[in-house]
Amino acid sequence: MKILGIIAEYNPFHNGHSYQIQKAKQITNADAVVVIMSGNFVQRGEPAILDKWTRTHMALCSGADIVIELPVIYATASAEYFAHASVKLFHDMGIITDICFGSELGEITPLQQIAKLLLKEPEPFRKILKQKLQQGVSYASARCTALSQYYPDSEAILSQPNNILAIEYIKALLKLNSHISPHTITRKNSDYNSIYLSHKNMASASALRNAIAQNNIKQISQYIPSECYNILCESISQAKSPIFLEQFTSALHYCIRNKTPDEIKNIFEVTEGLENRIYKAFNTQYELKDIISFIKTKRYTQTHIQRILLHILLQIKKEDILYFNDTTYCPYIRVLGFHRQKQQILSLLKKHSSLPLLTNLKQYQTILDKKGQYLVSIETKSTDIYFMASPNKIYRCMRQDFIRPMVMISSTQT
DSSP states (O other): OOEEEEEEOOTTOOHHHHHHHHHHHHHHTOSEEEEEEEOSEETTTEEOSSOHHHHHHHHHTTTOSEEEEEOHHHHTSOHHHHHHHHHHHHHHHSOOOEEEEEESSOOHHHHHHHHHHHHHOOHHHHHHHHHHHHTTOOHHHHHHHHHTTTOTTHHHHHTSHHHHHHHHHHHHHHHHTOOOEEEEEEOOSSOTTOOSOOSSSOOOHHHHHHHHHTTOOGGGGGGSOHHHHHHHHHHHHTTOOOOOGGGGHHHHHHHHHTOOHHHHHTBTTOOTTHHHHHHHHHHHOOSHHHHHHHHOOSSSOHHHHHHHHHHHHHTOBHHHHHHHHTTTSSOSEEEEEEEGGGTHHHHHHHHHOSSOEESOGGGHHHHSOHHHHHHHHHHHHHHHHHHTTOSSGGGGSSOHHHHSOOEEEOTTOO
16 A cells, blocks of 8 residues: 655645645655644744645545644754654654655755765765855755765756755665655745746745635635635634734743853854844834844845744744654644544554554653653643634633634535
């Protein structure tokens, strides 16, 4: 049996995602699709515009058979952590035969070549990388320059976000010596960061979020599968969503005002005196866009700063990452939802996975060890913080992770 793995955020789910699932199933001849999806916060350093259960429902209506949650400490981390945690989770499931990811390049061989070199990091590469970092350029830019000595086209390849993630996925597979076969397909939508709805029936998630923020919901119907569009409209009509980073401005000010620069220094991804810039920014600015602009430097991009702000908000510390990266990365598999017609995949997971399977979070204390329980506590706290910003006060109550059941659908449901 061939089981395909896809790593995604679906923020929100759109036609490009639907194309990826169908194309990936076609090229891998997969019998089932397991998706690892970010929860309520995503890798660009923002809250997901729709909560994880709503996005799970969208995915299950559009070709996914099971949706697994990527723990928040990795969902909000850099590409390397995000990719390695996701791939290791697939590896530990013991049933995934293939993974497929989108890339701007659309060719697997050059991505594999770059991944192998980055994994080896030969001495000349390390020397150039160190020199560029000392000059104050970003890590991504320094890495591009070092790679260009080996692959002249690497700068163009690494200037694209999905190529970067693709390389990190392959690196993770190589590190794990995994049996899982990687595949890539060319992204079939507009520019990743474009905020304009320009293409006939394909638009970036950024453009869709921008339209939703401006309350132009009807304008995006052609870019989202009809079932998903209905789910989106229902979520908005019930005031469950949308949720944006700016809605956490006051909460972030509260967090910073209760910390010293030394305490900020302990937050994940805060390095090289950045804690002082953060502290000063919150003391001199109020609006989040002004704070981010104040902190941002040539070396630290807006997305990087936003991720750090999320780590401050969610209290994710450097020691937390070290604690989990030491051995397991993800110490459990949490199922957010599944398709009833593919329930046998859950049975296969239980049989072959090296990790405990969580289908009901209320049971986590009896199923998980100390490390797993600690990660669940981080996850549930982040969910509670996320729903603080819900437009509907009904959803602002705590313990949503324990209240909300798994999403289960059948073929007749939308």
